Amino acid sequence: xxxxxxxxxxxxxxxxxxxxxxxxxxxxxxxxxxxxxVDSPVEIDAATACPAxxxxxxxxxxxxxxxxVTLQDREPxxxxxxxxxxxxxxxxxxxxxxxxxxRTYTLLNVHYHGPAEHRFAGQDFAPLEAHLVHELAGxxxxxxxxxxxxxxxxxxxxxHDDLLREPPSTVGATKRVHGVxxxxxxxxxxRRTFYRYTGSLTTPxxxxxVTWIVFRQPGxxxxxxxxxxxxxxxxxxxxxxxxxNPIPPNIYRx
Numbered sequence: 001x002x003x004x005x006x007x008x009x010x011x012x013x014x015x016x017x018x019x020x021x022x023x024x025x026x027x028x029x030x031x032x033x034x035x036x037x038v039d040s041p042v043e044i045d046a047a048t049a050c051p052a053x054x055x056x057x058x059x060x061x062x063x064x065x066x067x068x069v070t071l072q073d074r075e076p077x078x079x080x081x082x083x084x085x086x087x088x089x090x091x092x093x094x095x096x097x098x099x100x101x102x103r104t105y106t107l108l109n110v111h112y113h114g115p116a117e118h119r120f121a122g123q124d125f126a127p128l129e130a131h132l133v134h135e136l137a138g139x140x141x142x143x144x145x146x147x148x149x150x151x152x153x154x155x156x157x158x159x160h161d162d163l164l165r166e167p168p169s170t171v172g173a174t175k176r177v178h179g180v181x182x183x184x185x186x187x188x189x190x191r192r193t194f195y196r197y198t199g200s201l202t203t204p205x206x207x208x209x210v211t212w213i214v215f216r217q218p219g220x221x222x223x224x225x226x227x228x229x230x231x232x233x234x235x236x237x238x239x240x241x242x243x244x245n246p247i248p249p250n251i252y253r254x
Contacts, residue, residue, distance in 0.1 A: 033250040037208035039243035040199030041117035044214060044251055049195055052252035055101040057192070057213065059146075061182035067091040069163055071232070072111065073171035074203065081171055083238050084203050086111040087229055089163050089177070096182055098134055098144060100211060105134030105144040110163065110185060114230045114237045116149055117202055118214050126218060127152050127226045129239075130160060130185060131202075143201065144211040146186055149218040152226040159184035164225040169232060187217035197249035202240040 029050035067090050074084040088111040096107040109132075116129035126149035136142035150160055159181050168175055186192070193216040200208045230237065 029250075031250045033248040035198055035250050037198045037200060037210065038245040038247070038249045039206065040202050040210065040212060041119075041240060041242055042197065042199065042245070042249060042251075043119050043121055043242055044195050044197075045121040046195070046216075046253065047121070049251045049253035052196070052254055057194070057254070058099040059183065059186065060098065061096040061107070062091075062093065063183075064179045064181055065091040065093060065096065066176070066178045067180065068174050069168065069177055070174040071168040071171050078171060081232050081238065083233070083236065083240070085171055086113060086203070086238055087164065087167050087232075088112075089180070091180070091182065097137070098146070100144055100213075103142075104137045105142075106137050107182070108133045108135050110182075112150070112164065112229060113202070113239045114226070114233070115239055117239045117242075118147060118149075118212075119242065120216075125239075126150060128164075128221065128229065130219065132182075132185060133201075141207070142209055142211070143207065144213065145201075147212060147214040148186055149215075150226070151218050151220050152223040153220040154223060156220050157222060158220050160219055160221045161225050164221055164229055167229055167232065185219065187215050187219075191217045193217065194254050196252045196254060199249060 031050055069089050071081060072086050072088040076082055088109050090109050091107065094106055098105050111131055112128050114128045116126040118129060119125050128150035130148040130150055132146040134144045162177060162180055195214045197212050199210050199212050200206045201210055
């Protein structure tokens with residue numbers, strides 16, 4: 001009888017110890033940061049991100065689209081490309097969108113920053129970062145940006161290469177592109193682990209709020225095309241520096 005009681009007590013104790021140990025290793029969620037919009041970009045520390053199963057992200061893009069690639073010109077206008085300018089793809093039509101948290105966001109553009117603006121803690125900045133910018137459908141203001149780090153890989157042509165090859169070299173210049181698969185610009189289903197926080201746009205007027213979804217899985221482009229884009233700017237590129245927010249954002253892992 002005493003052995004049976006002891007065995008039962010141990011059986012009850014082990015799950016409790018495992019739960020306590022797991023809680024000790026898990027970050028305090030939602031953390032000591034804020035869910036209000038901060039200034040972007042920020043550094044993302046996967047070790048302190050809060051696990052979050054919801055809300056789910058649904059990507060509903062047209063299979064293929066045509067559009068225009070431009071060297072976007074922002075103030076100061078003209079002259080050499082400034083830190084606020086970027087290589088930007090403007091897709092035709094407005095059918096492509098994402099749904100997150102019960103809200104629908106329509107795709108506006110895809111543009112690139114080099115070096116990357118966000119950074120994972122303990123890692124170098126990626127050579128490029130792609131931003132797929134979506135605007136909240138309806139009267140309320142809000143944005144959602146899908147962020148993909150772009151690494152340079154030889155002999156690994158991707159859909160990003162279709163947008164980055166032979167980029168316009170004069171601010172305001174454009175070129176037509178055809179048959180772009182928007183879905184191929186982001187990680188495929190099953191590999192869409194991402195980190196989420198609420199921030200701002202990274203170009204003037206730095207509008208808020210922006211739901212940032214930064215994918216863990218990087219994309220790629222050939223070294224030549226990465227080089228062609230980076231050489232449009234000086235060594236500082238067209239990135240906004242990491243922002244030192246007084247209260248850091250809560251970052252969630254999906």
